[in-house]
Amino acid sequence: MTATPLLITPGCPIRTTLDMLGGKWSLLVLHQLAGGARRFGELRRLLPDISEKVLVQQLKQLANAELLVRTNHGEVPPRVEYHLTALGQQALPVLAATAEFGRVYAAHIQNGRATP
Amino acid sequence: MTATPLLITPGCPIRTTLDMLGGKWSLLVLHQLAGGARRFGELRRLLPDISEKVLVQQLKQLANAELLVRTNHGEVPPRVEYHLTALGQQALPVLAATAEFGRVYAAHIQNGRATP
DNA sequence: CAGAATCCGTTTCGATACTG
DNA sequence: CAGTATCGAAACGGATTCTG
Secondary structure (H helix, E strand, O other): OOOOOOOOOOOOHHHHHHHHHOOOOHHHHHHHHOOOOEEHHHHHHHOOOOOHHHHHHHHHHHHHOOOEEEEEEOOOOOEEEEEEOHHHHOOHHHHHHHHHHHHHHHHHHHOOOOOO | OOOOOOOOOOOOHHHHHHHHHOOOOHHHHHHHHOOOOEEHHHHHHHOOOOOHHHHHHHHHHHHHOOOEEEEEEOOOOOEEEEEEOHHHHOOHHHHHHHHHHHHHHHHHHHOOOOOO
């Protein structure tokens, strides 16, 4: 089960986004799809540190939230592609801000202290 | 113990930020500090759903990452304040993008489908 | 008031093996 | 190729109690 907890606390847009994208991998998946459609195997290779099970799980969750679409071309061998919806593309600014701050932070610790 | 896991995969700014702010509460804490300094008790009241332990833990982590500063005015009764550093302020765009997408998403599900 | 320390349940993660 | 199933480990989160 577990299905879709996604309990959305109404009235807090930050929580809404966090419940969707705050996970450990969601934004990385979106990042890989930002350039266009990707197959399952591609995503797996592009994100080597995520386990198969979790990747499937994240993709399901994101598809469920309608940020991406899963397309199963009924072929043999199987071919399944994922691509962002228009809604999913609206999440890209979050990704951009996240990446940008990561760079700022990296620059900061590089010529300063922090990170014991 | 637990110290600071913060294992930063070098080379991925998204991961860097996610390891810092991807938690369940960090962005909410930043949000409350965006307007200026806050005392511990204030934060506790402003974020009723976070437990004391987790709040302390998040504050430590954020202070450790130098996104905020803890100021202990050695008084009785104790008074401790937290405020954002310049670096912490640079994280506010992430917050803004997160909140904005939350609004977009809420509007989307309101006059459409999704959320089973 | 502002925390530290402890205990404990839930959720998440990941490696492996298996299927259509 | 694109998943599903299962298991155990680890992280996360919360309630309670205690301290200066």
